[in-house]
Amino acid sequence: MIMLYFLLLPLIAVVIAPFLTPKKATYLSSFVFLLPFFAIIGCLFRGCPEKVSLMSLSAPLGEFYFNFDFISHAFGLTICIVSAMIALFALPYMTHRFEEMERNVDSEFRKYIFLYNLYAASMLWLVYSGNLVLLYVFLELSLITAFLLIYSYGYGNRKWVGLLYFVWCAVAGVLTLAGIVILAFENDSLALDVLMQGGKVSMLAWAFIFFGMIIELPVLGPHVWLPWAHAEAPTPVSALLSPLTVGLAGYVLLRIALIDYSFIETYRMPILCYAIFSSIYAGFSVFKQTDFKRLLAYSTVSQMGYVLVALCLGPFGLIAVVIQYMSHAFGKSILFSSAGGIIAVHHGLRDLTKMGGLHDSIPAISNAAVVGFLNLGGMLTIGMLGEFFILRGAVETFLNPESPAFLGWTGSLPLILAMIFMFMLSVWYGFYTIRKVFYGKPKDTKRLEISSYLYLPLYIIGIVSVLLLFPPLSTALIQGLNSIPGLCLGGVVP
Amino acid sequence: MIDAWIVFLLLLLAPVVSSIPIVLAYKSKEWTEKLPYLSVFGIFISVLMSLYIFFTFPKELPASQFAYPWIPDLGINIVLITDYLARYMGVVTALIAFFIAVYGLDYMKGDYRPSWYWFFFNLFTASMLLVVYSDNLFLLFVGWEGLGAASWGLIGHWFRDDDDIAYVGKAGRKVGPLELSWPPSFGGWRAISTIRFGDVPMFFAIAAIWVLTGNLNISEIDWGSLFMGIGAAGTIILMLCFLMGLFTKSAQVPFSEWLMTAMTGPTTVSALLHSATMVAAGAFVFLKVTWYIEPWHLHGVPGLEVVYTVVLFVGLLSGLYGALAGSGMLERKVLLAASTMSSIGLMFAAGAASFWIHEEIAGINLALLVGFWYMAVHAFAKASLFLVAGHLIHATHSRFCCGGLEFAKRMKTPFIATIIATTFLVGMPPLTAYWVKSAMDEVMELLWHEHHMLIPIILLILTSLIYSAIMARFLSLNFVRGEKPEHEHLEGGGLMKLGYTMMVSVLFILLYLIFTNAETEAFVHAGYASVSFAVGAGALIAYVLAVYVPRLKVFSRVPGTFFNDRMYLPFLNDYIVPKTGFFISRVVQNYGNRGIDGFFNTRVIPGLFGIISRGIRAIQTGYLKSYVKIVLGLVMVFLVIASLWGLGL
Structure with missing residues (x-):
């Protein structure tokens, strides 16, 4: 029960923060996300009750409850720490943004912090909701709040971009809802625990949810909204949108896959090839971007390809979905914030062609960006485990003679090489970008004095991402994930 | 006896923890001048711990294996091992890092970002020690990635690209569409992208081993049944994927370009990474894995012979390529880098020869022992030479070879250190490397007599002779017959001299060890064989000739430029791929x-x-x-x- 109260803490901030001064509101917001973060860490070690029931509705809706399993914890702790840190980062950034927009800082900050808290809280509640309807409600809530944030405080033609984002994600939401409705009538309940015990997901329901979620994820094709939305959103919103929101599509797919894996099994090859192609395509796109935030947006598409690849690779792949989400969230929130830092310090500088040698003026931000790219590339951070599990999933699926999808060493070689190449690309474009933005001949070697809000939160995220690779955190987390039915070695998923 | 885990924690964490204060104090000029001493002290603790492990820890399995749970359900554990290779290599790594760190106190004085340098230097040392001692492949890979990240940071240390002294290649020199000149920030990016090209396949191979054997501990994996289970195609694909990581890290052909452009880093970095540790890590892991695969017992396994033949020839060809490329080079550090890749190639070749070699001394395969001892001797000798090169660059403000006898008279310590390091390294009798090289000759000779492989011994002898000549050339162009330097700045450098004097003196200790250790008895024995002696004499003659005539006018244009441009391998890296x-x-x-x-x-x-x-x-x-x-x-x-x-x- 106590865990439920921790999860409801952000609600307090949603209500109270708008009445405080910007600084106090920021601290409050950060605090109400940090507390559940530590509570979740406690849960990893000591365990906590599996569910807290809210109410029971008649069929086909089923029970509404909060679900405390390790998957939710993993997603939850990521959302908490990123939201808490980005809230701090946003203080100088948004103040600066309001001044730039020539608006009253205090009154705008009230509106902004309300939307921000509601946005972050809706994502946190989403991953803990134990009923697909509840999950859908929070999905739409996060969509609306994010839309409003982009619409009101974005850059460029923000109204058009906001609408673009809203329309695409609304389509994604409607398709998913259609899938959920079909699911409801097939199983007479939408409560996850009921579904997990022998629930069936028909191909039609799967198809609706799958196509809905690959728009939200997104992969190549329906990804059109993403570079716009991520580039033009105010940076703290980009730093939640890209790391946390889009990956939630992966969360939804993971939950459905745990109920019934048959869809993925049937269409494994086309989905896998599509995901790898999408990831490599987006990886190559990164090299040619001239806008830093847009560059990061394409890298998100590339990383989400990893998530979809992982989804196709059996139980180890499914664990990798979780870890990949975490490492991408840590890395990308750091990177978007460092892009934001450059914007704030260098007067709106986003054009890569005008960058180069920035390390001299803002070393703290530059080094944070390195940590961010290490996360994306899966070096020395939790991302390493993600990559390792994806590779293990690939071996289990294609090289294990007992697997139904066994291809043999020579047969699976092209696929394996493509995946290997996919992993290489993220380090390549990462360090290429670092060099292009921060290194080379500096225009000005004077070190700028910058607000510590702009970099300290990023290092905290970075430290968390490194700590999560090592014991005791990874021991608790990975062993916990591995104990979930369907994810463990002898689970229902082949 | 102190608890084993306290020793290991101190060994691995002391360097990292001791470099954190200087990172936190990055804004204060006053503190960043003092705190490097703390960082060096951290490495000194590692030295003590590695020595403690060397003298007191158990040598034989299972007592030499130490395990702590990480993700025990899945077989990922913190497993460290103190076997023969790890014990020696640990001391070598820690000692070299410490000597270079002492040297670096002087060399990096007044640098524009000391915090960055010391953090990555110490992170690098810790990562390398992790690679050396770990038995679990995943843990090893953590250290491996640490090497990659730290090397990127250190190579690109002078990120401003504003000082020609940090470049590689002559500014503005163009061949076709290519400009053969590389700035530091580029060197860093080149290093990490090349290394990544090998790391991911290696990671895949580790994942495959994990699935197929259910175990990640190198010493526990049943390699024979793994290879039998996956057949010839599987063995070849798996091992080549694994070797990709080792070849790229060790800069073997055709992945050698990153090592040449890595010379854009500070010289201390070149000394630590590009002679003794990081590039040697590839060969070291190969020896370590081969040690437990015991391929000489696995002749019935299909495909394994192909794998070892590939390594043998990649090693030998890299050896020859490096030596030839070095013969045309005029940049101090790049010349040494080319010779390093040549030496690493020989280590790979010696290790790979173990597949065919059955001779054992004190229970250790002769070929592996040769590969490993050559690594140790090379590490100290080459690190000394790099440190001398760094001192010379400081003293002459030039990264190109220059300096005559007159200059040598005023720079006595580096001159003597260079003479010792080169002569002890090239394998002239009766100095340290001669005994190891003799055993290597013997190994390749066995391949010829017992397995009718004539090419390896020819390649080895050829490489040895050219190698001897280029080392002599380095001595001659810098101290004997080089041009007079434009600038001379000879004051100071006390700690630098101390660094390489300590480094070079270890070569005498190694000589002593070769004569007293039980397992190296065969080296001494091999030294008295006539073939070995002939090769040694050849090396001596090549050395003397090259000291006397370091540059041949006739060759300087046609093969000279070709070799200096690394046989136009940059076209692959700088043109075709990008x-x-x-x-x-x-x-x-x-x-x-x-x-x-x-x-x-x-x-x-x-x-x-x-x-x-x-x-x-x-x-x-x-x-x-x-x-x-x-x-x-x-x-x-x-x-x-x-x-x-x-x-x-």
């Missing part, structure tokens, strides 16, 4: 993204909505007549369908 990559990027961006974004997103979808909307609006004319028509039309359609249905169609 051009292909950027071509794809351009296609993707200009056609793909513009197509999707500019056409699909802004034309097709809004256009479709427009058409539908116009269609709907077209109905709503407001005239009663048209609405009646629509309704009547719908009624007609309904009637037709109803009647068809009624007819049973």
Whole structure:
């Protein structure tokens, strides 16, 4: 029960923060996300009750409850720490943004912090909701709040971009809802625990949810909204949108896959090839971007390809979905914030062609960006485990003679090489970008004095991402994930 | 006896923890001048711990293996091992890092970002120690990635690209479309991208080993049944994937370019990473894995011979390539880098020869022992030479070889250190490397006599002779017959001298060890064989000749430039690969993204909505007549369908 109260803490901030001064509101917001973060860490070690029931509705809706399993914890702790840190980062950034927009800082900050808290809280509640309807409600809530944030405080033609984002994600939401409705009538309940015990997901329901979620994820094709939305959103919103929101599509797919894996099994090859192609395509796109935030947006598409690849690779792949989400969230929130830092310090500088040698003026931000790219590339951070599990999933699926999808060493070689190449690309474009933005001949070697809000939160995220690779955190987390039915070695998923 | 885990924690964490204060104090000039001493002290603790492990820890399995749970359900554990290789290599790594760190206190004084340097230097040392001691492949890979990240940071240390002294290649020198000149920030990016090219396949191979054997501990994996289970194709693919990581890290052909451009880093970095530790890590892991694979017992396994033949020839060819490339070079550090890749190649070749060699001394395969001891001798000798090169660059403000006898008289310590390091390294009797090289000759000779492989010994002898000549050339061009330096700045450098004096003196200890250790007895024995002696004498002659005539006018143009330009391998790295990559990027961006974004997103979808909307609006004319028509039309359609249905169609 106590865990439920921790999860409801952000609600307090949603209500109270708008009445405080910007600084106090920021601290409050950060605090109400940090507390559940530590509570979740406690849960990893000591365990906590599996569910807290809210109410029971008649069929086909089923029970509404909060679900405390390790998957939710993993997603939850990521959302908490990123939201808490980005809230701090946003203080100088948004103040600066309001001044730039020539608006009253205090009154705008009230509106902004309300939307921000509601946005972050809706994502946190989403991953803990134990009923697909509840999950859908929070999905739409996060969509609306994010839309409003982009619409009101974005850059460029923000109204058009906001609408673009809203329309695409609304389509994604409607398709998913259609899938959920079909699911409801097939199983007479939408409560996850009921579904997990022998629930069936028909191909039609799967198809609706799958196509809905690959728009939200997104992969190549329906990804059109993403570079716009991520580039033009105010940076703290980009730093939640890209790391946390889009990956939630992966969360939804993971939950459905745990109920019934048959869809993925049937269409494994086309989905896998599509995901790898999408990831490599987006990886190559990164090299040619001239806008830093847009560059990061394409890298998100590339990383989400990893998530979809992982989804196709059996139980180890499914664990990798979780870890990949975490490492991408840590890395990308750091990177978007460092892009934001450059914007704030260098007067709106986003054009890569005008960058180069920035390390001299803002070393703290530059080094944070390195940590961010290490996360994306899966070096020395939790991302390493993600990559390792994806590779293990690939071996289990294609090289294990007992697997139904066994291809043999020579047969699976092209696929394996493509995946290997996919992993290489993220380090390549990462360090290429670092060099292009921060290194080379500096225009000005004077070190700028910058607000510590702009970099300290990023290092905290970075430290968390490194700590999560090592014991005791990874021991608790990975062993916990591995104990979930369907994810463990002898689970229902082949 | 201290608890083993306390020793290991101190060993691995002391360097990292001791470099954190200087990172936190990065803004204060006063503190960043003092705190490097703390960082060096951290490495000194590692030295003590590695020595403690060397003298007191158990040597034989299972007592030499120490395990702590990490993700025990899945077999990922913190497993460290103190076997023969780890014990020696640990001391070598820690000692070399410490000597270089002492030298670095002087060399890096007044640098513009000391915090960065010391953090990555110490992170690198810790990572390397982790690679050396770990038995679990995943843990090893953590250290491996640490090496990659730290090397990127250190090579690109002078990120401003504003000082020609940090470049590689002559500014403005163009061959075809290529400018053969590389700045530091580029060197860093080149290093990490090349290394990544090998790391991911290696990671895949580790994942495959994990699945197929259910174990990640190198010493526990049943390699024989793993290879039998996956057949010839599987063995070859698996091992080549694994070796990709080792070859790229060790800069073997054709992945050697990153090592040459890595010379853009500070010289301390070149000394630590590019002679003794990081590039040697590839060969070290190969020896370590081969140690437990015991391929000499696995001749029945299909495919394994192919793998070891590949390594043998990649090693030997890299050896020859490096030596030849070095023979045309005039940049101090790049010359040494080329000779390093040559030596590493020989280590690979010696290790790979173990497949065919059955001789064992004190229970250790002769070929592996040779590979390993050559690594140790080379590490100290080459690190000394790099440190001397760094001192010379400081003293002459030039990264090109220069300095004559007169200069040598004023720079006595580096001159003597260079003489010792080169002569002890090239394998002239009776100095340290001679005994190891003799055993290597013996190994290759065995391949010839027992397995009819003549090419390896020819390649080895050829490499040894050229190698000896280029080392002598380094001595001669810098101290004997080089041009007079334009600048001379000879004051100071006390700690630098101390660094390489300590480093070079270890070569005497190694000589002593070779004569006293039980397992190296065979080296001494091999030293008295006639072939070995002939090769040693050849090396001596080549050395003397090259000291006397370091540059041949006749050759300086035709093969000289060709070798100096690394046989135009940069074209692969600087032209073919990036051009292909950027071509794809351009296609993707200009056609793909513009197509999707500019056409699909802004034309097709809004256009479709427009058409539908116009269609709907077209109905709503407001005239009663048209609405009646629509309704009547719908009624007609309904009637037709109803009647068809009624007819049973």
